[in-house]
Amino acid sequence: MVDATAVASYFAQRFDEQVTVSSLKQTFPGMSRETWIVGAEVGEGARRRHRDLVLRIDLPSGGIVPLPLKTEWEVYVRLWPSPVPVAEPLWYDEGLPFAEGRPHMVRELVEGATSVPGLTEPGPEGDAIRRSVAFEHAEKLALVHSLDWKRYGLDEVLPTPSSSAEAIRLDFEMWKEIWFECRSAPYPEITDALYWLEEQIPTDSPRISLIKGNNGIGEEIWREGKIVAMSDWELAALGDAAQDWAFSQGMLGLWDADETLAHYEAAAGFTLSPRTMAFSQLFIAFKSTVCLNSALRGFMDGRDPRPGVAVMGISSPRNAAGRLASVVGMELEEAAAALAAPRAGGNPYIREERS
Amino acid sequence: MRPSTKELLDSIANALDTRVAPTVTDEWAASSLRSIGTLLAHLSVRVESELTILAEGNADLRAVLVEACERMEGQSTPSNPSIRPDIEALLSEPESREGGAIATVAALEEESRALNEQLERLVHVVHQDHESLGEALHVELLASIRGYFARQLEREAPLYAALAGPMF
Secondary structure, eight states, X not given: OOOHHHHHHHHHHXXXXXXXXXXXXXXXXXXXXXXXXXXXXXXXXXXXXXXXXEEEEOBTTBOSSOSOHHHHHHHHHHHTTSSSOOOOXXXXXXXXXXXXXXXXXXXXXXXXXXXXXXXXXXXXXXXHHHHHHHHHHHHHHHHHHTSOXXXXXXXXXXXXXXXXXXXXXXXXXXXXXXXXXXXXXOOHHHHHHHHHHHHTOOOOOSSOEEEOSSOSXXXXXXXXXXXXXXXXXXXXXXXXXXHHHHTSTTGGGXXXXXXXXXXXXXXXXXXXXXXXXXXXXXXXXXXXXXXXXXXXXXXXXXXXXXXXXXXXXXXXXXXXXXXXXXXXXXXXXXXXXXXXXXXXXXXXXXXXXXO | OOSOHHHHHHHHHHHIIIIIGGGOOOHHHHHHHHHHHHHHHHHHHHHHHHHXXXXXXXXXXXXXXXXXXXXXXXXOOTTOTTHHHHHHHHHHSOOTTGGGOOOOHHHHHHHHHXXXXXXXXXXXXXXXXXXXXXXXXXXXXHHHHHHHHHHHHHHHHHHHHTTOSOOO
């Protein structure tokens, strides 16, 4: 059980000082892992100071994203000294009495918000904000994608493609393996679609890039119109940059998509092929299904009985099956366009609050 | 029994939606209520259609597998040499409704899973043994399998349409 007393006691051990928790709030929706914003008074007397921290904990069932929190932690550690803005990682642990032994990490809270005021305002003022936000996001993605990941040791913790031609295939194989291991039932229609999708894997990646995974509004920390921290690296990988655009949750719809991508390509120093962009949209639809459906295991064995997990887990593979089956055999660009129709109820990853 | 299960579920959903949800201010509690509402909408459809959907889907799938076995007779399937006898063995097992037995959702669900496992193995064979099956048979089998996928999606559409509400 995570409560103020348990957090204070645990943090006191870690800081080796007295800790009082003045505020504790679980961010919403944060379905994939528990994320708690902790306001803490650390120390006594003249040494007493306020700390705003973020505590990220695996769900009792592990997590909706079927990748270890430890890997996300290792990505934070390596990005902290890099030009990519992330919150300072403080520690990772697991197997402790705290939080029933669940894996968890603690990082500094970066002041800001995951939403941008005025983004939905109509008219020229809103347009100016949308253009600025789209370009800022494009610049930060370019920064991530052009990062010298070897220099920062990301290849020590993330599977590394043998060449840029293999940038997508390695990730595809990994997610296919996770799907067959973690799915709740056989889905022969998805198996059929995967054969087709595998035949379409592009090999023209301009380079192997660090990719963030889910990104965009709701994922990053914004302050005064700029991204000051990129959060939630749970799906980080070494692969093809186009995947991040496919998982950018509407960022290419904020402003003219061609203009936004041109801005990105100028900042990144390479271009993305339309075919790879199209493939990535289909691949991300599959990846999302893997995440949402694999969480059903925790629901069915009682470790994660949240009703939302059941909704996501039941509907996602059938939606994906229908959508993917309907595009099998099409040209990739045509298939991606057909798949682009948004799901009613919105994207499951869009968040409203800071994380 | 009246009220029916569907009527009871709809009543619960209505009370939660109109009487409880407006008073809930905690965002996690409100989120749970939204998910519950979506699940209740799904259950309201599922409770009256699941048995039929499962029974019709299983019968359809059996027919597809029978036809596939006939088409594959004498064909080499190197990726899975036992696929045909395995499917035939499954098809020879008594159906859930056979002999006047009353079908239950649990029995039909179990049967559906077994049939789908065999269908998935067949999908692998059709793709991996494309060459040994030959183009014409490959195309025929795929068309038959994909025809079933389309029919099953249509059968199940009301169940999933009811899940289109908020996830959380």
